[in-house]
Amino acid sequence: MxxxxxxxxxxxxxxxxxxxxxxxxxxxxxxxxxxxxxxxxxxxxxxxxxxxxxxxxxxxxxxxxxxxxxxxxxxxxxxxxxxxxxxxxxxxxxxxxxxxxxxxxxxxxxxxxxxxxxxxxxxxxxxxxxxxxxxxxxxxxxxxxxxxxxxxxxxxxxxxxxxxxxxxxxxxxxxxxxxxxxxxxxxxxxxxxxxxxxxxxxxxxxxxxxxxxxxxxxxxxxxxxxxxxxxxxxxxxxxxxxxxxxxxxxxLEERVKLRRANHDFYKEIFANIEAVNIFTEASSDFFSNHWLTSITLDKNITAKTNHDLMASFAEKNIETRPLWKPMHLQPVFKDCPYYGENVAEELFDQGLCLPSGSNLKDEDKKRILDVIINFQF
Known part of the structure; x- marks a missing residue:
């Protein structure tokens, strides 16, 4: 392993x-x-x-x-x-x-x-x-x-x-x-x-x-x-x-640069994969440290799920994680008021956080890339 x-x-x-x-x-x-x-x-x-x-x-x-x-x-x-x-x-x-x-x-x-x-x-x-x-x-x-x-x-x-x-x-x-x-x-x-x-x-x-x-x-x-x-x-x-x-x-500032470089690495990978949307800044008003690079899978394009991709990474001993489960869906908060539609629910259903540590090595990125390339979106 x-x-x-x-x-x-x-x-x-x-x-x-x-x-x-x-x-x-x-x-x-x-x-x-x-x-x-x-x-x-x-x-x-x-x-x-x-x-x-x-x-x-x-x-x-x-x-x-x-x-x-x-x-x-x-x-x-x-x-x-x-x-x-x-x-x-x-x-x-x-x-x-x-x-x-x-x-x-x-x-x-x-x-x-x-x-x-x-x-x-x-x-x-x-x-x-x-x-x-x-x-x-x-x-x-x-x-x-x-x-x-x-x-x-x-x-x-x-x-x-x-x-x-x-x-x-x-x-x-x-x-x-x-x-x-x-x-x-x-x-x-x-x-x-x-x-x-x-x-x-x-x-x-x-x-x-x-x-x-x-x-x-x-x-x-x-x-x-x-x-x-x-x-x-x-x-x-x-x-x-x-x-x-x-x-x-x-x-700290060097760590931010490295996290943002990881994000650029993923952006390049997914640029030509239509089924995947990468979470990034909407305009120059926003500057993210990209603590975790996250994606969603478009269900209109692929039948594969975030859990399918998560399992492929796990087979190669690579940790990923679903996006946060919304609080209004949590049992402990089931009786609390909620205002909105289903945006948070869809993100949870379709999203995945990818390895984003500032200590990722080139060989780690190669292993991550291999999983993505071999995954049939």
Missing amino acids: ESKIWLSSPHMGGGEMRYIQEAFDHNWVAPLGKNVDEFEIAIEDFLQENKFAAALSSGTAALHLALIQLGVGYGDEVICQSFTFSASANPIKYLGATPVFVDSDKTNWNMSPEFLEIAIQDRIQNHKKPKAVIVVHLYGMPAMMDEILEICTKYEIPLIEDSAESIGSTYKGQKCGTFGAFSVLSFNGNKIITTSGGGALICGTWEQKAKTIFLSTQARDQAPHYQHSEVGYNYRLSNISAGIGRGQMEV
């Missing part, structure tokens, strides 16, 4: 061990220390736009704390993109609130502005004005931010950007993760850069960052003894993990 080609495996840059060793040398192995501070500064310097980063244990934790700071609680409603990973919606449930799911745009794959406004209008008519909107930049592709921000501003509803998959992507030259009232980054092991597990909440003010750190370190009051006036969480990123993050930030 040939070696495994993973969908998106970690790719170390070489500088990580220097910062990890520094943490060991100074015995800063707890969730505080120089690496955490410097990692946050590196994120802020990269994003610009006068944003403030709080390093946390996961992107999910970041989203949870964003919702808390926006006042989301029991009985509230939060609008969320349906076509996404469950971590985008789970924190809504943590707070006893209800997700209201919205379908995708056919070209952009992210939240449909049309159905977003329909959902907001209907919820308001039902005396349930949403407390927040969560938009996702799926697979690194920026959402239609002008339209979505205009709608959120019109109805005075704060926007949270789930930028877990999109660090390094831009919309009209502005970096994803800087548009929302809060934005979420993920540094999970499969992301474009990693801290092995971790995330960050991007805040608009220093006060919001301070509140995030307070809540993420068990919400301990300023007192000589252990006193707590609010419920807190153990969500802070460790100094060891932040050391990995510092090294990864040094190679």
Whole structure:
């Protein structure tokens, strides 16, 4: 059996061990220390736009704390993109609130502005004005931010950007993760850069960052003894993990170039395969890091399915993965409102994510190419 080609495996840059060793040398192995501070500064310097980063244990934790700071609680409603990973919606449930799911745009794959406004209008008519909107930049592709921000501003509803998959992507030259009232980054092991597990909440003010750190370190009051006036969480990123993050930030822009080169590799392969559509930027307004290159199979042209192609890759020990199953189809969210048609369902039914790691070798690409060439579309 040939070696495994993973969908998106970690790719170390070489500088990580220097910062990890520094943490060991100074015995800063707890969730505080120089690496955490410097990692946050590196994120802020990269994003610009006068944003403030709080390093946390996961992107999910970041989203949870964003919702808390926006006042989301029991009985509230939060609008969320349906076509996404469950971590985008789970924190809504943590707070006893209800997700209201919205379908995708056919070209952009992210939240449909049309159905977003329909959902907001209907919820308001039902005396349930949403407390927040969560938009996702799926697979690194920026959402239609002008339209979505205009709608959120019109109805005075704060926007949270789930930028877990999109660090390094831009919309009209502005970096994803800087548009929302809060934005979420993920540094999970499969992301474009990693801290092995971790995330960050991007805040608009220093006060919001301070509140995030307070809540993420068990919400301990300023007192000589252990006193707590609010419920807190153990969500802070460790100094060891932040050391990995510092090294990864040094190679982030190179990793984006490599992911985009993978996308170009696939574009060239599929250029003459009519049955396959590759997910790419609709215009120069969008710049995707192409975290994962994804395709759909046109059922009007081929009888083969995404699962057929997935099985062909699996025979050669190559990992691929179906597109996200929409949240409104998930058993855990079966009773939640949904606004849209069947765009997200069709994407799930027809789509596949292809190996996209920045550490793909030429011989890996040759094996991938052989599978595609020999597959009878």
